[in-house]
Amino acid sequence: MILKILLLLATAALPTAAMDCRLFFQQMAAAISADVRLSWPSTLLKEAPPGASAEGAGKRVRWILDQVYDETSPLGREVDAYFARVVTRENWIEDYFRSYEIFAFSPEYQNVMKKIESALPAQGRILDVGSGPGTLSAFLAHISRTAG
Amino acid sequence: MTLFDNRGAMPIAQSRLTTTTGSPHETVPFFLNPVRPLPAYNADGAVMNHVFYTLSKTTRMPTLRGLLSSLKPGGTLVLNEPNRESAALPGKFREWLTDRMVEAAENGSPHNEFDFAFLAAMSSGRLTRDARSTDLAARYPSRAELELMAREAGFEVVERGSTYGGFSTFLVLRKPK
Numbered sequence: 001m002i003l004k005i006l007l008l009l010a011t012a013a014l015p016t017a018a019m020d021c022r023l024f025f026q027q028m029a030a031a032i033s034a035d036v037r038l039s040w041p042s043t044l045l046k047e048a049p050p051g052a053s054a055e056g057a058g059k060r061v062r063w064i065l066d067q068v069y070d071e072t073s074p075l076g077r078e079v080d081a082y083f084a085r086v087v088t089r090e091n092w093i094e095d096y097f098r099s100y101e102i103f104a105f106s107p108e109y110q111n112v113m114k115k116i117e118s119a120l121p122a123q124g125r126i127l128d129v130g131s132g133p134g135t136l137s138a139f140l141a142h143i144s145r146t147a148g
Numbered sequence: 149m150t151l152f153d154n155r156g157a158m159p160i161a162q163s164r165l166t167t168t169t170g171s172p173h174e175t176v177p178f179f180l181n182p183v184r185p186l187p188a189y190n191a192d193g194a195v196m197n198h199v200f201y202t203l204s205k206t207t208r209m210p211t212l213r214g215l216l217s218s219l220k221p222g223g224t225l226v227l228n229e230p231n232r233e234s235a236a237l238p239g240k241f242r243e244w245l246t247d248r249m250v251e252a253a254e255n256g257s258p259h260n261e262f263d264f265a266f267l268a269a270m271s272s273g274r275l276t277r278d279a280r281s282t283d284l285a286a287r288y289p290s291r292a293e294l295e296l297m298a299r300e301a302g303f304e305v306v307e308r309g310s311t312y313g314g315f316s317t318f319l320v321l322r323k324p325k
Contacts (some may be wrong), residue, residue, distance in 0.1 A: 021183075044281075045261060048261075049256060051280075054253075054254045054255075054256070058250040058253045060253070060261075061249055061250050061253040061261075062250050064261055064264055065246050065249060065265070065268045065270075066267055068268045069242060069246075079234065079269060081267055082257065084237070098259070099263040099264070099267040099270065100261065100267060102249055102252045102259050103267075104257075104262065105251075105252035105253075105255045105256060106153075106248040106249070106251045106252040106255065107251065107255070107322055108251065109248045109251075109252075111310045112228075112312060113303055115311060115318065116195055116197065116228060116295060116318075117228045119224065119307065120193040120195060120224060120226055120287075121192040121223075123192065124191070124192025124193065125191050125193075126192065126193045126194065126195060127191040127193070127194040127195070127215075127218060127219075128194070129197055129199060129211075129215065133230060138323075143163060
C-alpha cells in the first residue's frame with residue numbers, strides 16, 4: 001500500500017497548481033480506498049441501487065446516506081459500530097480529510113467557498129482559525145483550480 | 149497522509165494561509181484542537197468557518213477580540229456560522245448536505261461508499277458529539293446575536309448574508325483603520 005502511494009506520488013509528476021486536481025484525486029483515492037474497502041460492511045450494500053452511471057451513482061449515494069442517517073437500519077447500526085472502531089484508528093483524520101473532499105465535487109458547496117474566498121483580501125496572508133478540513137479541503141481545491 | 153500531500157494547492161495555501169495549528173497539514177478538527185489564544189499575526193484577513201459555535205460562551209468574545217488584534221487595521225474577518233434559526237430545521241440541513249453529496253457523486257467524485265458514509269456520519273454529528281444530548285439551538289448564535297457580538301468586539305460589518313442553503317450566517321467584518 002505504502003509502496004503504491006509512493007509510486008503514485010513519484011509518477012504524479014509533482015502536480016502543479018494548474019494540474020487537473022480531479023485526476024489526482026482519482027489516482028489517490030483509488031490507491032487509498034483499496035485498504036479502506038477491506039473493512040467496509042459491503043455485504044449490507046447489496047440492496048443499494050447500482051451506481052454505474054452518473055445518475056446511478058447519485059441514487060446509490062442517496063440510498064446509502066438514507067441508511068446511514070437511519071440509526072435503526074441494519075446499515076445504520078453497522079455504521080455506528082464500525083465508526084466506533086474507526087475513530088480509534090490513528091489515521092482516522094485522514095479519513096476525515098478525504099471524505100470532506102467529496103464537497104470539492106459539489107458545485108453548490110464550492111460556491112460557498114468561492115464566496116468566502118472572494119470576501120477575503122486577494123493579497124497578503126490569511127489566518128484560518130480552526131476551520132478544519134471541511135473548509136480547508138474545498139477551499140484549497142478552489143484555490144488550486146483558479147490559480148493556474 | 150491526505151489527498152493534499154504534494155498537491156499543487158499546498159504551496160499556494162502555505163503562501164496564503166496561516167492556520168492556528170501552524171500548517172494546513174496539521175489542521176485538525178476543532179473538537180480535538182480548541183482554538184488557542186491568538187498571537188498578533190498582523191494578518192490581512194482571517195476566516196472562521198463553522199468554528200465559533202464550538203467555543204464556550206465565555207471564550208467567544210475574547211476570541212473575537214483576539215481576532216481583531218491579530219488583524220492589520222482594515223483587515224477582513226469572514227465569519228460563517230450555523231445560525232440558531234437553522235437548528236430548528238436539522239432535517240432540512242441534512243437534506244441540503246445529502247443533496248451536495250449526491251451532486252458530488254453525479255459530478256464524478258472518485259470517493260468510495262465508505263467516504264460518503266463517513267462524511268454523512270460526521271456531518272450529522274454522530275462521530276463528534278452526541279447529537280441527542282446537545283442543545284444546538286443554545287450553541288448556535290442567532291444572526292442578530294452574531295452581528296451584535298462582532299460589533300461589540302470592535303468590528304465593522306461590511307456585508308451580511310447567508311450560506312449553506314441559508315443555514316449559516318455569513319458576515320464580512322472589518323477592523324477599523
